[in-house]
Amino acid sequence: MTVWIYIFTGALLALALFWIKGMFMGFAAQRPEDYEDEHPTFDIRQHLNGQLVCEGVIYGPLGRVSSRFVADFDASWEGDKGLMKERFVYDDGSVQDREWHLELRSDGAIAATAPDVVGEGRGRQSGSTVLLRYNIRLPENSGGHVLNTVDWMYLTPNGTIMNRSQFRKFGIKVAELVATMRPREA
Known part of the structure; x- marks a missing residue:
């Protein structure tokens, strides 16, 4: 009986350390305040326009590339309210469309909705970054699961946006996206 108590205690300790590492170190531990003094300043009305x-x-749960894509975005703003239409074309030939409705609040907070987002996404622009957290529902042909998403965008000095997103289910990372966004050349 004592051996099982040690095994159970060890497993709980390992899980606790894994959770602590995820919460206080690395990607998940970033906060908008970490970037508030960085330049150039990211203004979604300007840079996502x-x-x-x-x-x-897109990387799968084992860290291997599971999909590649190219997307066209068309974003427009009326004051602090924006509409961003996205069309993704994946390496398997499939196409996905999404429309984001964005609202920038006076304190830098962002509210975002889209048809495949459950509820409202919330985020913040701060310094050279934008953070957006939301729950996204996968298409039925991908299981229809709802994933917790943390989406960070980093503005580079030349105006390109680097995007890194992590998708989790029950706190376990199941996918990661890395992408660039830049103005389309005329």
Whole structure:
């Protein structure tokens, strides 16, 4: 009986350390305040506006590339309310469309909705970054699961946006996306 108590205690300790590492170190531990003094300043009304091209990869749960994509974005703003239409074309030929409705609040907070987002996404622009957290429902042909998403965008000095997103189910990372976004050349 004592051996099982040690095994159970060890397993709980390992899980606790894994959780602590995820919460206080690395990607999940970033906060908007960490970037508030960085330049250039990311203003979504300016940098997520007009015709954009996005190129990226999606990594599966084991860290291997599971999909590649190219996307065209068309974003427009009326004051602090924006609409961003996205069309993704994946390496298997499938196409996905999404429309984000964005609202920038006076304190830098962002509210975001889309048809495949459950509830409202919330985020913040701070310094050279934008953070957005939301729950996304996968298409039925991908299981229809709802994943918790943490989406960070980093503005580079030349105006390109680097995007890194992690998708979790029950706290376990099941996918990661890395992409660039930049204005479409005329």
